[in-house]
Amino acid sequence: xxxxxxxxPHRSLLVIGGAEDKMGRATVLRRFVRLAGAEAARxxxxxxxxSFADEASEVYADVFERLGASGTTAVDVQSRAEADRTGEGSxxxxxxxxxxVFMTGxxxxxxxxxxxxxEMHRAITRAYERGAVIAGTSAGAxxxxxxxxxxxxxxxxxxxxxxxxxxxFDLLPDVIVDQHxxxxxxxxxxxxxxxxxxxxxxxxxxxxxxxxxxxxRTLTVIGAGGVFLADARRAVTDAYEAxxxxxxxxxxxxxxxxxxxxxxxxxxxxxxxxxxxxxxVDVRRSAREHPDGTRPVA
Numbered sequence: 218x219x220x221x222x223x224x225x226p227h228r229s230l231l232v233i234g235g236a237e238d239k240m241g242r243a244t245v246l247r248r249f250v251r252l253a254g255a256e257a258a259r260x261x262x263x264x265x266x267x268s269f270a271d272e273a274s275e276v277y278a279d280v281f282e283r284l285g286a287s288g289t290t291a292v293d294v295q296s297r298a299e300a301d302r303t304g305e306g307s308x309x310x311x312x313x314x315x316x317x318v319f320m321t322g323x324x325x326x327x328x329x330x331x332x333x334x335x336e337m338h339r340a341i342t343r344a345y346e347r348g349a350v351i352a353g354t355s356a357g358a359x360x361x362x363x364x365x366x367x368x369x370x371x372x373x374x375x376x377x378x379x380x381x382x383x384x385x386f387d388l389l390p391d392v393i394v395d396q397h398x399x400x401x402x403x404x405x406x407x408x409x410x411x412x413x414x415x416x417x418x419x420x421x422x423x424x425x426x427x428x429x430x431x432x433x434r435t436l437t438v439i440g441a442g443g444v445f446l447a448d449a450r451r452a453v454t455d456a457y458e459a460x461x462x463x464x465x466x467x468x469x470x471x472x473x474x475x476x477x478x479x480x481x482x483x484x485x486x487x488x489x490x491x492x493x494x495x496x497x498v499d500v501r502r503s504a505r506e507h508p509d510g511t512r513p514v515a
Contacts, residue, residue, distance in 0.1 A: 226346075226347055226348030227348060227431055227432055228345055228346065228348065228431070228432050228433060229252050229345075229348070229349075229350040229351070229429070229430070229431055230345070230350070230351050230352070230361060230388060230389060230428075230429070230430040230433075231245070231248065231249050231252065231350060231351070231352035231353075231427050231428075231429050231430075232352075232353060232358045232361055232389070232394055232420075232422060232427060232428045232429075232430060233245055233352060233353065233354035233355070233357070233358050233396070233422065233426070233427040233440075234354075234355070234358065234396045234397060234398060234421075234422030234423045234424050234425070234426045234427070234440075234442065234444075235322055235354050235355035235358070235396045235397045235422075235424050236355075236397065236400070236424035236425055237354055237424070237425045237426075237427070237440070238425050238441070239276065239280045243280065243284060244439060244440055244441075245425065245426070245427045245439060245440045246280055246281070246284060247284050248427070248429065248439055249281075249317060249319065249350060249352045250281055250284040250285055250286050250317070252317065252350040252429075253286065253316045253317025253349070253350050254316045254317070255285050255286070256285055256286070256287055257287070257316070258281075258285075258286040258287065258316050258317055259287075259288070259290075259314055259315050259316045259317070260281055260286050260288070260289045260290070260315065260316070260317045260318075260319060261289075261290050261291075261292050261311055261312055261315040261317070261318050261319070262274050262277045262278065262281075262289055262290070262291045262292070262319045262321065263291075263292050263293070263294075263318065263319065263320045263321065263328075263332075263357070264277075264291060264293050264321045264323070265292075265293050265294050265295065265323075265327070265328055265331055265332065266320065266321060266322060266323030266324050266325060266327055266328040266356040266357060266360075267321050267322060267323035267324075268323060268324075270291075270293045270321075271293075273321045273322075273323075274289075274291035274293065274321075277289065277319060277321065278291070281319075286317075290311055290315075292308045292311055292312065292337075294308055294331055294332065294337060295331065296331065297330075297331060297332075297335055300331055300332045300335040300336065300337040300338070301335040301336050301337070302336065303336050307336070308336070308337040308340065309336040309337050309339065309340035310340075312337065312340035312341060312343075312344055313340055313343065313344070315344055315349055316349050316350070317349055317350045317351075317352065318341055318344055318349060318350070318351050318352065319352045319353070319354075319357070320351075320352070320353035320354070320356070320357025320360065321353075321354060321355075321356070321357055322354050322355030322356045322357060323355070323356045323357075324356055325356035325357075325359040325360045325365055325366075325367060325385075326367040326368070326383060327356075328356060328357070328360055329360055329365065329367070329383055329384065329385060329386075332386075333384060333385075333386065338386060341386060341388075342386070342387075342388070345388055351388060352427075354396075355396050355397065356396075358394050358396045358422060359385065359394050359395065359396060360385045360386050361385060361386055361388045361389045361394060362385045362386075362387075362388075362389045362390070362392050362393055362394045363384070363385055363387040363389070363390045363391075364382040364383070364384065364385060364393060364414070364417065365382065365383055365384070365385035365393070365394065366380055366381070366382060366393060366394070366395055366406065366407075366410065367381050367382065367383035368380065368381045369381060369403075369406040369409075369410075370405070370406060371401050371402050371403055371405070371406065372402055372404075372405045372406075373402060373404050373405050374405045374464050375404075375405045375406070375408035375409035375412060375464070375465040375467055376405060376409055376462050376463065376464055376465060377409065377456065377459040377460060377461055377462060377463050377465055378461045378462065379405065379406055379409055379462065380406040380409055380410055382410065382414070389430065389433065390433070391416065391417055391418060391483070392417060392418045392419075392420050392483065393407065393410050393411065393414070393417050393418070393419050393420065394420050394422070395407045395419070395420065395421045395422070396421075396422050396424075397423075397424055398421030398422055398423050398445055399421075399423045399424075399442065399443070399445075400423065400424050403421055404421070404445070407419040407420075407421050407445075407447055408447055408449075408465070408467050408470065409456070409465055409467075411447050411448075411449040411470070412449055412452065412454040412456040412465055412467045412470075413454075413456040413457075415449040415450050415452065415454075416450070418446060418447070418448055418483060418486060419445075419446065419447035419448075419449070420444060420445070420446055420447075421444070421445040421446075421447075422442075422444050422445075423440075423441075423442025423443050423444070423445075424441075424442060425440050425441040425442060426438065426439070426440035426441060426442035426443060426444065426477075427439050427440050428444050430483070433483070434482060434483050434484050435480060435481075435482060435483070435489070436475075436480065436481040436482075436483055437478075437479070437480045437481075438475045438476060438477050438478065438479045438480075438481075439477055440477060441477075442476075443474050443475055443476050443477075444474075444475045444479075444481075445472065445473070445474050445475075446472065446473040446474075446475070446481065446486070447470055447471075447472050448470060448471040448472070448473075448486045449467065449470040449471075450486075451469055451471070452467055452468060452469040452470040453466065453467075453468045453469055454466055454467050454468070471486070473486075473488065475488075478491055478492045479491045
């Protein structure tokens with residue numbers, strides 16, 4: 218009797234729009250802990266994008282342990298030499314043992330310049346390929362794509378050369394990720410980028426919201442806000458000739474706005490299904506409601 222081949226692990230990304238709830242139901246972070254293995258989770262927090270790395274590590278360690286994880290290890294690197302170190306106790310060796318990796322907010326360009334192309338980066342990729350969940354919030358979300366937004370103007374109108382793309386970690390090859398999306402009015406910069414790179418799908422994620430992506434294809438929305446997707450593959454645009462800072466023509470782009478419970482196929486850019494509640498959510502409630510069910514006075 219021939220041996221059965223090993224099952225191919227599911228690859229999981231949790232791409233978070235920033236400012237996720239840490240004190241209440243913590244729906245997004247609770248999902249991360251569950252994907253990482255719950256009580257058996259071995260979580261590594263990478264706070265290197267933050268200017269307050271120690272504080273960020275402590276906050277997330279406290280939250281993850283409150284949500285059931287047995288322990289959290291922080292891996293904070295502040296030089297490429299440190300990120301490229303190998304052997305016992307190195308960042309790569311620690312990440313190789315993780316069931317979940319969490320990248321905090323801060324400055325994604327700093328994180329890319331410290332970690333991109335190093336042994337630590339390769340360990341994150343290995344973790345993803347073997348089935349560990351890779352999560353990132355804010356800057357940690359942007360860096361998951363092959364080409365990440367490293368800077369750019371905010372606003373509704375897309376403008377020529379208002380944003381910049383830089384190499385990210387390439388965990389999500391064909392998507393550009395933006396975060397704090399509705400809260401910081403980042404529609405214009407995402408549309409300007411997909412107009413100039415129409416092969417890439419633009420993804421904007423609201424605060425306290427996550428896109429859970431399985432095997433690089435199936436996206437499910439969780440959290441209090443929405444995920445905005447912009448598909449400019451068939452759009453008409455003048456991005457190749459518009460003057461710097463000029464408003465761009467973007468006609469015929471297809472947009473999708475997905476609330477919690479929506480499932481979307483990133484490869485075909487189509488809605489798969491919509492259920493009112495994600496499996497981890499017990500009660501669907503307006504983000505404007507307090508935990509006791511009352512609404513704040515405007």
